[in-house]
Amino acid sequence: MSDATTSPDLDALRAANPEHWRRAAAIRTLTLDAVAAANSGHSGMPMGMADVATVLFEKHLKFDASRPDWPDRDRFVLSAGHGSMLLYSLLYLTGYPEMTLEQIRNFRQLGAITAGHPEYGHAPGIETTTGPLGQGIATAVGMAIAEEIQRARFGRKIVDHHTWVIAGDGCLMEGVSHEAIALAGKLELSHLIVLWDDNGITIDGKVSIADVTDQKQRFKAAGWDVLEVDGHDPQAIDAALTDAKKGKKPTMVACKTHIAIGSSAQDTSKGHGALTDPELISATKRAYGWEHAPFEIPEDLKAEWEAIGARGAEARAEWEVRFAELGRGKKDHFERALRREAPKKLSATIKALKRQLAESQPKVATRKSSEMVLEVVNPIMPETVGGSADLTGSNNTLTEDLGVFGPENRDGRYIYYGIREHGMAAALNGLALHGGVRPYGGTFFAFTDYARPAMRLAALMGIPSTFVMTHDSIGLGEDGPTHQPVEHLAICRATPNTNVFRPCDTAETAEAWELALTATETPSVLVLSRQSMPTQRKEFSNKNLVAQGAYVLADADGKRMAILMATGSEVDVAMKARDLLQQDGIGTRVVSMPSWELFEAQDEKYRKKVLPAGPVRVAVEAGARMGWDRWLFGERGKRDKGAFVGMEGYGASAPAEELFAHFGITPEAVAKAVRDLI
C-alpha cells in the first residue's frame, strides 16, 4: 500500500516521454470527458493507470484490434472494473470494432455498450464482466489455466499467450483474491501477470485506514514473483512487464501510481469517484498540456493508437497459417470447443447410458449418478475440465481418464481447487470465457453461499459454467444445519439465466448433464443428493425429458384428483405417497420437476397438460417453500387448493432418514396433505 506523498512533476514526465505522454493523456482526457458527460463514474483510476495501460497495449499485449476473437490473443482483464473508461478508451483508441466515439460519449447511458462497469458481451475486447471487486483477478486464474491446458494440447505454436490483470486495492482486500492468488501460485501459472494499481486510496479514504497488508510479501508467500515499479515511468514499466513475462511463476507488478493524477483531487478519495467539475477538468487538461475539445482526439494521435491496435496483425496472420497447418482432428476439436459445441456423439452416448439404466435400474445417490455420466462423457468430450473444492470423493467429480492438472502435468483435466469455493467458481468462469474448454466444479450445495458472487456473474455474462452441487438437503444427515441447504434452491432459481437441475435418478441426471454440456449461454447448477435413491424412470425414453423442465412421471389410476409435484430425492417420497393415495382410491399424478426454468420456458399448452386445472396440488421438496406458490397457485385457473410439504426452518444433525421423519417430509405427510385438501 502506498501513501503517496510527493506530487509528480507532470511537466517533467511529459518532457521525458512526450509521445507516450500524449497517448496516455488521450485515455485520461477521454475518461474525464465521459465521466463528466455521464455525471457519474470513476475518473481517478483510469487517470492513474493510463501510463501502465499505454505501455501494456503499446509494447506487450498480444492483440489485433481488428480481430478481437483471435484465439491466441492475450487476455486483458480489468479487475478494478469501476475504472471501465480505461478499457473503453483503449478499445476505442486502438480501433476495436463497435467501440466508437459515440459509445464513449454515451458512457453509462441506456443502450450503450459502455456500461458503468465492463459487461462481457457488450463489445469485443471486454473479456469478462467486472465490477464486484476481486472477480476479475479470480476469473483470470481460470483463463490462465485454460491457456496452459490448451498449450499443452495444441502446442506453443497454436496457444501461447498471457493473461494480464489490472487490480486495485479493493480487489486485493476481497477474500476471493486470496483464493485466486494461492491457487495460481500453487499451479505456477507463469503466464498470469497482475498489475496492481498501488494508489493507496479507496472510497473511505486512504487504504491505511483499513489495511496495513504488505501486498508484496503476501504475493511472495503465495508463490508469486513480485516486481515493483513507478507506475508513471514508461521505461520502468516496460522493463517490468518484460521481466514479468520471463518468470516461472505468476507475477505481480506493484505499480505505484497517483490516483486522479494531475487534478486537484489527486491522491484523495474524491479522486476515486466522478470528477465532474468543469474547472477541475479544464485545469487538469491544462496540466496535461492537452488543448483539444472534449472527446476530441487529434487525427495523428488516433493514427498512432490505431497502429498500436494493428501491431499484432502480422502475428495473427502467421498464427492463421500455423493453425491451418494443424491436423484436421485437432483443428476440429479446437474450433468446435471454441464454439461451445458438444461433440456429435454426446447425444448417442447419453442415450446409450439411459438405455443401460433402464435395464440396470441402479439405486444410487445422484452424485454417484453424476459420476456415472462423467465416466462416459469425459472420454468422448476432451474439452471438459473438472474439479472440486477439496471434496473430490464426495462430489464424485473425478473420473479415471482425466489426469490431474498441475505444474508437472499441463494436460491434466482435473483441478484440485482446494478449500476455495469462491475461487473455484470464478476460475470456472475464466475457463469458460477463455474458451476451448468446458469447465465443471463441485462442492456442497450449501456452499453455494461461498460461490454466489461468481455464480451470479456466470449467469449475468451468459456463459456455460457448470456447478456440481452435491449433498443437496437434510438428506446429507449428520453434518447438520450448517451443511444442509434449505434456501439454496430458491436462491439459484431466483437468479436470472441460471438453469437449476435437481434430478431424481440417474436417467434424469444424465439428461441434466446433457443439457449442461450443450448449453452455450447459461450456467447450470446440478443439485445432487448424498443419499441413494431408486430409479424412477423405469422405461427408456429416447427423448430428453428433463429438457421440458417437468413431466408426468406417473399418471393417476382412475379419476385424477391430485397432482404431486416434486424434485430430486422427494420424487420418491411423492411416488410412495401416490401408492398410499391410490390405495385409498385417490387418483394421483406425480410430476417430476427437475428444472423450473425449462418448464417455465415451455408453452402454456404443455404446462397445462402437465399441470391441468382441477386436481388439488401438493408440492414436496426438502427445502424452503419460496417459489413453490408459483406452481401451486400461480397459473390462472379455478384451482384454489394446494399445499407444500418441506422445510420451514433449518435442518438438524442426525441420520438422514430420521431427519425426513422429524421434519415431516414423508409419503404419509404428503398423502395427508392431499386428503386434507380434498
Add this chain to the structure above:
Amino acid sequence: MSDATTSPDLDALRAANPEHWRRAAAIRTLTLDAVAAANSGHSGMPMGMADVATVLFEKHLKFDASRPDWPDRDRFVLSAGHGSMLLYSLLYLTGYPEMTLEQIRNFRQLGAITAGHPEYGHAPGIETTTGPLGQGIATAVGMAIAEEIQRARFGRKIVDHHTWVIAGDGCLMEGVSHEAIALAGKLELSHLIVLWDDNGITIDGKVSIADVTDQKQRFKAAGWDVLEVDGHDPQAIDAALTDAKKGKKPTMVACKTHIAIGSSAQDTSKGHGALTDPELISATKRAYGWEHAPFEIPEDLKAEWEAIGARGAEARAEWEVRFAELGRGKKDHFERALRREAPKKLSATIKALKRQLAESQPKVATRKSSEMVLEVVNPIMPETVGGSADLTGSNNTLTEDLGVFGPENRDGRYIYYGIREHGMAAALNGLALHGGVRPYGGTFFAFTDYARPAMRLAALMGIPSTFVMTHDSIGLGEDGPTHQPVEHLAICRATPNTNVFRPCDTAETAEAWELALTATETPSVLVLSRQSMPTQRKEFSNKNLVAQGAYVLADADGKRMAILMATGSEVDVAMKARDLLQQDGIGTRVVSMPSWELFEAQDEKYRKKVLPAGPVRVAVEAGARMGWDRWLFGERGKRDKGAFVGMEGYGASAPAEELFAHFGITPEAVAKAVRDLI
C-alpha cells in the same frame, strides 16, 4: 503447510509428560468412541490437536466451567468446526453444565446438543456456530473487537480477556480468512490468538496438492506476530501460548501436528474423516496406553479435568466483586446490553423522530432516512457499533458521535471494515456473540452475495446482527447490472429466521430500525434505496406499523376492486398507480409490505383484513418475482387473479428513472396490469 514425514514416538511423548498425555488421551479416545458410535464425523483433527487444546484449557484459557456466561471469560472458537468432538470432549471433561457423557454418546444424533458441527445455542461453551470453513476465525475478529471496545469503556478490571481460535488448513484457504486476518492486523487486535493446526492434510489429500502458501509469511504480511511450535510438545506449547499473550499484535501460532496421531490413518486424508474400524480404534488406544472401556474416563482423570474446569472460579469470583463495585450507570449499561435489551428511551426517541417526520415530510433516499435514524439512536444507545465495507458515504452508516475504532482509539464505535463484505458480516456476528455491543454494518445490497455465508450463520445462530444494505435495485442507476440487486430480496426472504425490511420512507425506516435494534434472536437486513422517495406516511402513527409486516397505506375510494402490494421505492409507484386507477373509478387499496416475515407472523385475521379476498391483486417490486405468488395467490380463497410488475432479468447501466421506464416498473404499467385483470 507441513508434510509430516517422521512419525512421532508415542511412548516417548507419554513418558515425557505422563499426566498431560493421559488428559489429552481422554480427548482422543472420547473422539474415537463418539465417531465410531455415530459412524460418522471427523476423528483426526481432535486427535491431532488434543495436546494443544489440553495445554490451552489447562494453563491459559480463562474460564470457569460452572459459569460459562461469565462475561470476562476468554472466548474459544473452534474454527475447524468439523473437529467438534474436540470441543465437546473439553466441555464434558471440564464439567460444563449440559455437556454430559450421554450427550457425547449421542454425538450427531437427533435431539443431541452434540451436533456434527458446533451449533451456538446448543450448549454453554459453544461460543459460535462453525463448520463452514473460515467463519470461526472471521467471527473471532468481531469478538476481539468487542473485547477491545468494552475494555476501553469499562476498564481492564472488568474486561480483559482473550479470543482463542483453532483454525485448520481449510479455514486458512478460504478467502474470508484473508479479510479477517488483514482486518485484525490493521486493528492490532493483540488479544486475538490463532492456533493453526498445521497437519498438512485435507480431504482430497496433502495440502500441497492444492496449496503452497507460506502461512507464516502470509500472517506476517498482514501485521501479525507469528510463532511456531511442535503441537505435541506440551512445554513448547505452553511457552508459545505464554508468548502469544504478550504481543502487541494478533498472534498466529503454527502448531505442527499429526492428524489422527497414533492411528494407522495418521498423516493421511483418511485420518481426516471418520475412523470407525474397531481394529484401528483398539490399536490406536493401545498405542496411547489407554486401557479403558469405550466412553470410560477414569474417575481420577475426570477429577483432574474438573479441577481444570474450576481453575477460573476464583478469578471469576474476584471479578464479581469488582463488577459489583462498578458505578450504577456503567453496570446497568453493561448488563442491559448483554441482555440485548435496548434502552428504554429508544421507543420515545423513534416516536419523536416519527412525529417530526410527519411534519417535515422529507423526500430523501431511505439510506439517508437510515442515517437520520442513526443520528438520534446512536447518542442514546452506546452499545451500537457501526461500520461499512468501504462505502461509508454511500451507506450513510457513520454518525458524528461514534468515533472511529482503531489501534489509537479503542472506544471508537465505527469501523472501517475495508473492502471486505464477508469479513465484515462475520465480524458483526462476532460482535453480537461476544455481547455488550449491538453491531451494524453497511454495503451495497448486491454484495449480499459476498456476505451470504456469514448472514446465513447469523440467522442460523439466532443473533441480532444488522445488515444495512443500500442501493437496493435498478434505482441505483449507472453502476449497472453487477451492482443492481434483482434476486437478492428473494435470497434474504428465503433464508429462515431473517427479518428483511424494505421501507418506503423515513417513517418506515425508523420503525424498521426500532425492530432491528430490539431484536434478540433474529438478524435484520435493512434494504435501502440510493434514490430519493417522497414521504408516504403523512400522518404520525404512535404504533410501529412495520412490526405488522404489511398494512394498508391507502384504502380504496369507493368499491375496492384492486389491491396493490409494494415495498420500498415501489410503494410510490403503487400510490401513483392508485391515483390513475381511482381517476378511472377503480377503487384501489395500496398495501405497503416492508417485511414479509413479520406479516407472515400475524394471525390470519389480520392478514385477511389487509389482503381480503375479492379484489384483483398486483404486486410491484423492482426485483425478481420469486416469492410474490405467495401473496398474489397463496392464501386460500376464491381469488384467481393477480399479476406482478417487476424485473424479469438483470438490470442495465443508465440513469435510474430511465431504467424504471425501460423495465416497465411504472404507475402506468401497474394500472394497466390491474385493468387487464378486471
